[in-house]
Each structure stands twice: as C-alpha cells, then as structure tokens.
Amino acid sequence: MVLRDFTTDHSACALNTATLGHNLEGYGAGWSVERVIDACAARGLAGIVFWRREIGNRAEEIGERVRAAGMEVVGLCRTPFLVGSDVPDRFEDDARAAVDMAAALGTTVLTIVTGGTEPGTTGVMDSQKILAARTAKLAEYASQFGVSLALEPLNPMFGGNRTVLMTAADALRVADMTGQPNVGVAIDVYHVWWDTTLADTLAHRGQGRVLGYHVCDWLEHTSDMLLDRGMMGDGVADLPAIRAAVEATGYRGACEVEIFSSNNWWQRDPDDVLDQMVARFRKVC
C-alpha cells in the first residue's frame, strides 16, 4: 500500500468534513464543497476526507479541484454496514459503489464501519468471521482501482448495532483474516484513547497497516456518545502518545480531524472552526 507523506510540503493536518457538520439539516453553514476546499487550501491543510453524501456524481471534478488546490483527497467515508442486522439490501452493490467513488475521487482509502453483531449469533467472534469474508471480497474488487479498505474499530459503546471491532487488535486480526494486502485499519482517537494496549498492539502487529489517523478529543463529561466529541486539547486523550504509536507503524499520512459535535462546533462559523482546528493541531497534537 502507498504511504502518503505530507510532512514536507504541508502541515500534516487534514479536515474530515464531519467537523463542519457536513451541512446536515440544522448544522453547518451551508458551505459548498468548493468553499470547503478553498478554505482548507487557504490554511495549508494536507487534504480533505469527504462523506459520500457530499460527492453525488461529481467525484472526478471534486478530486481534481482538491489536487489543483495543492491538497489530496485523504479518504472517503464509508461503505455500508457489512455485518449485523442493519446491513442494507444489496449491500455488496453499495459497497462497490463506494469503491468506485473513492477511485473517481482519486483517493486510496475507503473507510469501513462494520455494523453490529450478526443476527442469530452472540458476542463478536462469529460476526468478525463474516466481516472478514465480506471485506476480502470487496478488497479484491477495490484492488483493481488501487483503493485500500480501512477497518475502523469503534469505542465498545457502539457494540451491538454499529461495530464488531472494538480495538485496534480486533481490526488488525480481521484485516489478517481477509488475506488481502489492501486491507488495513483506521485509528480514531475517540474510539481508542482508553486502550492501554494500543501502543503495544500497533508496535507488534500494525507495521504498515495503518491507513488513517483520526483526531479529536474525548471530553471528560461526554454528554452524547455520538455527537459530543471534543476539539483537541479540550479532553482527556493523550494525543501525543497516540500519534506516536500510530507513526511508529510507519504511518506518514495526514492527521484527519473528525469532530462530531452537534451542540458546540457544529453551531459555529466554519471559518472559526477551521482556524481553531489548525491552532489546536499545532499546539497539542
């Protein structure tokens, strides 16, 4: 897999557009994709991670515009759930469509949030096997386009209906089970900050396997499990230690700021959010 290196020409900071509330109803400032691109370029960011809903049928055009602005499309969020009771009909078609969009955008990384425990099973081990088989099949398709799949472990609070990967060790095990070289993992501070085995796991099993690093902070008093992430420096995560553990695997890609925050950051002017994001990134990450 190709390891990107933004550290020479750009800051290592990238924007995941979720941080601006991605213009969901009631959130965000209604910025166009073009305005987001220009605002990130003006601040010297390494790149942008988009969500599929923002791209529509303009993937090639948007990818070219990002690169023309001196940045990269760092990744795309995400496939449909691949396991559990909320797997959509025709999920394989939809997952391939996500790969197609990643390829058209010109990004090499497509993120997978797995979905939950498969009906008729308990725990997560049986579901991990199903996930591995389905991910392997998708990875074969993705390999034609140079796209890699990043399995993202989620905080265990999302077990049941959103994930069967709770730790980096879980995600690396399933990546191994696929037997496909273009399957790796994404490490998100929000999901892994609490894991005292993270550095060991990445050091021993994560070499060359990290495809994305997502930063935010875990607020001491988290009021909403999904939509109350903190800006870096406002919480209790040991950000330098986590970044060091990620970069010890050889990861030289961007640090992608992804902050779901319906009552705070999503209520603010996007220019202010971006300015604070860059300032905090330089100060505490």
Next chain:
Amino acid sequence: MVLRDFTTDHSACALNTATLGHNLEGYGAGWSVERVIDACAARGLAGIVFWRREIGNRAEEIGERVRAAGMEVVGLCRTPFLVGSDVPDRFEDDARAAVDMAAALGTTVLTIVTGGTEPGTTGVMDSQKILAARTAKLAEYASQFGVSLALEPLNPMFGGNRTVLMTAADALRVADMTGQPNVGVAIDVYHVWWDTTLADTLAHRGQGRVLGYHVCDWLEHTSDMLLDRGMMGDGVADLPAIRAAVEATGYRGACEVEIFSSNNWWQRDPDDVLDQMVARFRKVC
C-alpha cells in the same frame, strides 16, 4: 481470599437490588429491604447485593436477616470515586465507612467504581497509579474486617469521568499494583461482553482474583448507556462463554443479576422481575 460456593445448596443466582430500581424516585415498587429479602429467599436465591443507600444504620440487622433466610450478603456497592475530578471531599473517610458497612453486613466483598481521569493528566495510566495507591491504603484498613475490594472495570464509554479501568486486564494490573492480597476484580457482563481478550486475560492472570460476577445482557440497540441494560437472553452477549471464563479462574461465588433499566424492568412489578430473572438465569446463563 475466601471463595464462596453456593452451588451445592442454592441456585448460583443472586439479586443486585439495582435490578428492582432500588426504589429511586419514580422507580421500583417501594418495597422494604425486608420484603426484598423474603422475595429472594422464596425463590431460592443464593443471596443479595445491596447498595449503601438502602442500608442506613441497620447493617447488622439486615445482614442477620439475610442469613436467617438462608442466603448470604454477596456484596456491597460501593466506595466513593477514588480518582478523577469527581472524588468527593473526605473520600477516604467515606471509603472506610463503606468498609465498615460491609463488615457490619457480614459480606466479604466491597465494589469499587474508580472515577475518571485525574485532573491535570491525560489518558488513564497516571490515574491508575493514583488509584492503586489509594486502593492499597483502603485495602489495609479493610483487611482488619475480612473485607476484600473488587475493582470493577467499566465499558470504555464510561471513561473520562467514571472509570480509569476499561478492561479486566486494566483491573488486574491495578490490583497487582496495590500489593494487597484482598484486592481483586469484579466482572460485569455489561462492561466486558465485547472484549475478545477476556477469556485469555482471566485464564492467565485472573486465577483466584475474581470477587464478583455480574450478569445482565447488552441490548443490540441500546437506547441509554447507563439505564438500558437488558435481561439475560434479550441481547447479544455470549453469556455461557463469559461465565465459563470467570469460573475458569476458580470463582465459585454467585452470579449477581444487575440490570439498570429505567424504561423497562424498573417499570414492572418486582415479583415479575424476580420470576423472569430466575427463569432466564436457568435458561441462558
């Protein structure tokens, strides 16, 4: 430490009174402690775990009544937070008062929920060291009364302000750090069901160290992280596997049913809750 064995004369099932809503405002049926004791004895339960608020200054009387009914007081919940920003003033006095109450009740197990990340630190490792020192001091006091301290790891969603122990491995490490023989761990299905390393951790490091086993279920679609626990069999936890891992450490104590459920089980008639609890315990645990 003394390992209790209820498997000969009684069912291994015990009630944690939280399952009946412990008569918090708006929950529970207003049952007296005496009525709870009689209802548990009538169903052949192994014993009861109480919360301090229910005991007041009647600890000896209540303990005697439980034993007269052919059961044991399986444990007491819980010490004040010992670490983090919500540690109360005079927490050491309050923690010793909890030990005194456990001793007066005639139980050997007092549960510790640790509290969160210590102010001025990040992550959990620094806080675990502080926790170990404070737990060691309390354990010395508790040893005079034959009381053991059970460090309970919580689901990582409770990191930040409620716990610095996210896994059985975390709890066993801190128990080791105390250097006190009367410090062990409590294993609660709700908090550990997702941990694919649990059985290995307990097999290699948990021999004789488990002081309590708490059962419920993790609902696939959990609507409230604190108060939406499921009855055994209604969720996705692999209950037989977790119990086997716990009992492989030599644990022969009760399986304590602890279900915080403000919108479901706490709204029901306590007699029905107890009947279903016993039936489900026999069927799926």
